[in-house]
Amino acid sequence: MSVRTVALTLRPTPEQAAALARTRTAWVRACNLLSGVAWDTRTFQPYALQKVAYYRVREETGLLAQLTVRAIKVVCDSYRADKTRRHAFRDDAAVVLDTPRLYRIRATLAEISTLDGRLRIKTAIGGHQRAQLAAAAKLAEADLIRDGKGRWRLMVSCHYDDPPEGQPDGYLGVDMGIRQVAADSDGVLYSGAIRNGLRRRHSRLRSRLQAKGSKSAKRLLRRRNRKQASFQRDSNHCISKTIVAKAAQSGRGIAIESLLGIRRRVASRGAEQRSALGNWSFAQLGAFLQYKARAAGVRVVQVDPRNTSRTCLACGCIDKANRPSQAVFRCVACAHTAHADTNAAGVIAGRAEVMPPYVSDQRNPPFRPGTSPRL
Numbered sequence: 001m002s003v004r005t006v007a008l009t010l011r012p013t014p015e016q017a018a019a020l021a022r023t024r025t026a027w028v029r030a031c032n033l034l035s036g037v038a039w040d041t042r043t044f045q046p047y048a049l050q051k052v053a054y055y056r057v058r059e060e061t062g063l064l065a066q067l068t069v070r071a072i073k074v075v076c077d078s079y080r081a082d083k084t085r086r087h088a089f090r091d092d093a094a095v096v097l098d099t100p101r102l103y104r105i106r107a108t109l110a111e112i113s114t115l116d117g118r119l120r121i122k123t124a125i126g127g128h129q130r131a132q133l134a135a136a137a138k139l140a141e142a143d144l145i146r147d148g149k150g151r152w153r154l155m156v157s158c159h160y161d162d163p164p165e166g167q168p169d170g171y172l173g174v175d176m177g178i179r180q181v182a183a184d185s186d187g188v189l190y191s192g193a194i195r196n197g198l199r200r201r202h203s204r205l206r207s208r209l210q211a212k213g214s215k216s217a218k219r220l221l222r223r224r225n226r227k228q229a230s231f232q233r234d235s236n237h238c239i240s241k242t243i244v245a246k247a248a249q250s251g252r253g254i255a256i257e258s259l260l261g262i263r264r265r266v267a268s269r270g271a272e273q274r275s276a277l278g279n280w281s282f283a284q285l286g287a288f289l290q291y292k293a294r295a296a297g298v299r300v301v302q303v304d305p306r307n308t309s310r311t312c313l314a315c316g317c318i319d320k321a322n323r324p325s326q327a328v329f330r331c332v333a334c335a336h337t338a339h340a341d342t343n344a345a346g347v348i349a350g351r352a353e354v355m356p357p358y359v360s361d362q363r364n365p366p367f368r369p370g371t372s373p374r375l
Contacts, residue, residue: 002160002294006132010152011122019116024095030061031089034075039086044079046072066101094143103142137161163297168253173349175341176282183341185349190239202228240288248296255352257305303351312336313346
């Protein structure tokens with residue numbers, strides 16, 4: 001079963017918007033109160049924290065019973081990730097709602113429980129979102145947020161039954177890189193020229209803004225960071241969607257490299273290379289490929305990444321001299337010539353087909369170089 005988030009824009013009246021704002025204020029106050037109690041008493045389990053602080057939170061914040069239970073769970077989950085410091089929740093923190101007690105979606109309305117009672121708020125959603133909601137096997141938790149444009153939005157977590165995964169007729173190899181965001185074994189390059197140009201521009205702007213150090217400069221710096229992350233995320237979505245659609249239409253699976261720990265293994269020279277490596281979003285692209293492939297019934301496997309860029313697709317020769325430049329692959333043994341990234345993608349596809357001991361699928365942890373592969 002796969003999980004996807006469907007974003008619903010709310011159209012509350014002024015009175016309803018004020019009620020949502022009051023509820024969020026009480027929620028943030030409750031989370032910070034619970035965080036203080038959890039830190040002072042070293043109580044990080046939901047049931048134990050509920051026994052210690054439930055009635056105090058209800059009395060001091062006026063929060064609904066179920067919202068209080070949700071706040072306890074959110075605080076404990078945050079400490080599960082990091083117990084080295086006391087956690088503080090921002091004023092714009094998301095309010096976590098569960099269904100059907102705290103929210104319910106009905107046609108063009110969203111019912112949300114607030115301090116002022118159960119509100120029926122109009123939604124502004126399109127046909128695509130309606131289809132996503134209708135196809136969901138289950139609606140789980142939702143986050144109530146107010147975005148940067150001042151809109152109230154409900155981010156609904158939808159669970160979907162995945163189609164059965166058939167036996168693939170071969171694999172579409174995908175090589176992920178920095179100069180080319182991705183290259184597939186069919187010879188298609190997904191260029192990173194625009195992304196890298198914007199990254200360099202953002203890097204220059206960040207340097208000037210950090211040197212200035214004023215409040216307005218820091219505000220603009222945060223906005224620039226969000227803009228870069230948004231562009232990169234959209235680019236990865238588009239690329240992964242295209243690759244999954246191609247694999248689904250041809251009945252193939254998708255083979256990618258297991259790049260876990262790649263930043264520790266790759267030596268970078270100079271600030272430019274360090275910046276490019278630090279901004280390389282291979283994990284995000286891989287995650288998008290995984291969940292989109294599951295939704296399409298396409299098998300995804302990860303293979304051993306060692307020497308994929310130095311291996312000849314034609315004869316199998318492995319030699320550092322096979323790569324005379326970043327983009328050119330020329331085999332020193334058989335003179336096979338190709339674009340280096342598409343050659344690597346072909347090698348990845350071949351490993352998925354002929355080297356099953358080195359393959360781990362989405363149900364197993366990725367293969368880590370230097371360890372015994374899981375059979």
